[in-house]
Amino acid sequence: MKKLFNKAQQLSLDYLESLNKRRVFPTPEAIQNLEQFKQALPEQGAAAEKVIEMLDEVGSPATVATAGGRYFGFVIGAALPASVAASWLAAAWDQNGATNILSPVSACLEQVCMSWLTDIFMLPKGTQGGLVSGASMANFTALAAARHAVLAKQGWDVESKGLFGAPPITVVISAEAHATVLKALSLLGLGRERVIQVPVDNQGRLRADALPELNSSTIVCIQAGNVNTGSFDPAEKICAAARKGEAWVHVDGAFGLWAAAAPKRAYLYSGVPEADSWATDAHKWLNVPYDSGIVLCRNPEHLKAAMSITAAYLTQGVQGEPYHYVPQLSRRSRGIEIWAALKSLGKKGLSDMIERNCRQAFLFSSGLQKAGLNILNDVVLNQVLVSCGDAETTQQIISAIQQEGTCWCGGTVWQGQPAIRISVSSWATTDTDVERSLAAIVRIAKNHK
Ligand SMILES: *Cc1c(COP(=O)(O)O)cnc(C)c1O
Numbered sequence: 189m190k191k192l193f194n195k196a197q198q199l200s201l202d203y204l205e206s207l208n209k210r211r212v213f214p215t216p217e218a219i220q221n222l223e224q225f226k227q228a229l230p231e232q233g234a235a236a237e238k239v240i241e242m243l244d245e246v247g248s249p250a251t252v253a254t255a256g257g258r259y260f261g262f263v264i265g266a267a268l269p270a271s272v273a274a275s276w277l278a279a280a281w282d283q284n285g286a287t288n289i290l291s292p293v294s295a296c297l298e299q300v301c302m303s304w305l306t307d308i309f310m311l312p313k314g315t316q317g318g319l320v321s322g323a324s325m326a327n328f329t330a331l332a333a334a335r336h337a338v339l340a341k342q343g344w345d346v347e348s349k350g351l352f353g354a355p356p357i358t359v360v361i362s363a364e365a366h367a368t369v370l371k372a373l374s375l376l377g378l379g380r381e382r383v384i385q386v387p388v389d390n391q392g393r394l395r396a397d398a399l400p401e402l403n404s405s406t407i408v409c410i411q412a413g414n415v416n417t418g419s420f421d422p423a424e425k426i427c428a429a430a431r432k433g434e435a436w437v438h439v440d441g442a443f444g445l446w447a448a449a450a451p452k453r454a455y456l457y458s459g460v461p462e463a464d465s466w467a468t469d470a471h472k473w474l475n476v477p478y479d480s481g482i483v484l485c486r487n488p489e490h491l492k493a494a495m496s497i498t499a500a501y502l503t504q505g506v507q508g509e510p511y512h513y514v515p516q517l518s519r520r521s522r523g524i525e526i527w528a529a530l531k532s533l534g535k536k537g538l539s540d541m542i543e544r545n546c547r548q549a550f551l552f553s554s555g556l557q558k559a560g561l562n563i564l565n566d567v568v569l570n571q572v573l574v575s576c577g578d579a580e581t582t583q584q585i586i587s588a589i590q591q592e593g594t595c596w597c598g599g600t601v602w603q604g605q606p607a608i609r610i611s612v613s614s615w616a617t618t619d620t621d622v623e624r625s626l627a628a629i630v631r632i633a634k635n636h637k
Pocket of ligand 1: 322324325366368369413414415441443469481
């Protein structure tokens with residue numbers, strides 16, 4: 189085993205060290221080489237070392253260098269060294285994160301994380317939650333708690349009776365709600381189209397003045413961190429209106445919730461802790477390995493009720509069990525990596541990482557602007573939208589950036605205008621990475637004219 193694991197460790201290190209020199213997106217040849225994997229399942233097994241060798245030889249070159257410092261597509265964090273090392277150890281431990289009795293260490297670290305996270309996000313005392321696969325699942329889980337709470341108030345037990353014959357629920361979202369919120373609503377039987385859509389302003393923020401009347405059968409979904417602009421919905425105003433009507437407010441803060449750690453972003457974050465539930469990702473801006481999402485709930489009883497299962501053999505734990513708060517029973521122990529990331533950063537390290545990425549986003553926007561390109565958003569966080577003209581030109585420039593390989597950015601359409609979207613979310617991004625990428629983007633955009 190020692191030889192095998194040493195080999196895997198060496199190959200991992202070689203890989204990570206190669207990231208600074210290699211292209212971000214793999215070459216067509218590397219992708220072509222993946223054909224080698226497409227064999228029939230062999231009758232006889234191979235030696236474990238050979239298996240790892242093949243993964244490295246064929247697989248590594250066809251990876252996207254999202255673990256490095258020059259990947260700016262979607263919103264993708266890398267993985268902090270402490271969290272990667274913790275993940276190796278956790279893989280060896282192979283703990284099932286479902287219950288205390290299955291893994292005391294997993295349950296303990298998860299509880300420590302919940303308390304640290306409640307502190308970082310400035311959430312009310314008593315907030316509890318669980319670790320899920322990502323913000324998609326965190327949105328789903330939180331909205332299941334919301335569905336429970338809203339219907340329980342009207343005397344309806346949705347977990348037992350379902351939605352057939354249930355009192356109606358009003359769901360309010362913004363025109364800019366993330367696609368995964370709509371997916372969660374569809375999975376929960378609340379319907380993608382059965383919603384009131386509130387218009388947004390030019391930064392994609394929900395217009396509080398356009399909110400419908402909110403009452404106790406309303407669930408309002410707001411956003412902390414628009415996936416295009418990074419903007420925050422005005423949580424303070426929305427939460428105040430919701431409190432008055434006893435509506436439930438859910439915050440999709442997949443990456444934006446981490447702004448709480450950065451004092452200079454406090455003005456964005458104000459009001460967010462007034463909500464009832466929150467969803468965020470650890471695999472984005474906290475920079476832990478995939479997959480890792482977090483759901484948090486002001487009143488964890490609603491979450492527990494929504495996630496309840498009945499099986500006598502499971503009810504051994506006296507206190508809160510991890511599986512009480514999430515859809516899954518068996519699962520990997522995500523708390524180990526989240527704990528390692530937070531422990532290695534400390535409050536100061538976390539705050540520095542978030543601020544650094546925000547500052548680097550600003551370096552991008554000012555550099556691109558100086559080069560004559562048009563920035564479409566107010567750069568308030570880590571997202572930058574760059575206009576290069578019509579859809580065809582923009583797509584050609586994006587493809588050229590991706591093919592050139594210095595960095596990787598994707599495209600989007602922002603309020604009718606095609607744009608390059610730059611997201612700075614990696615601990616590994618240095619100012620040199622930004623300068624190199626900036627130079628590549630400017631060169632490619634200029635050459636295009
Ligand atoms: C990324 C993202 C999601 C979905 O998160 P996953 O981790 O991909 O499931 C939801 N909402 C927002 C705002 C996001 O940025």
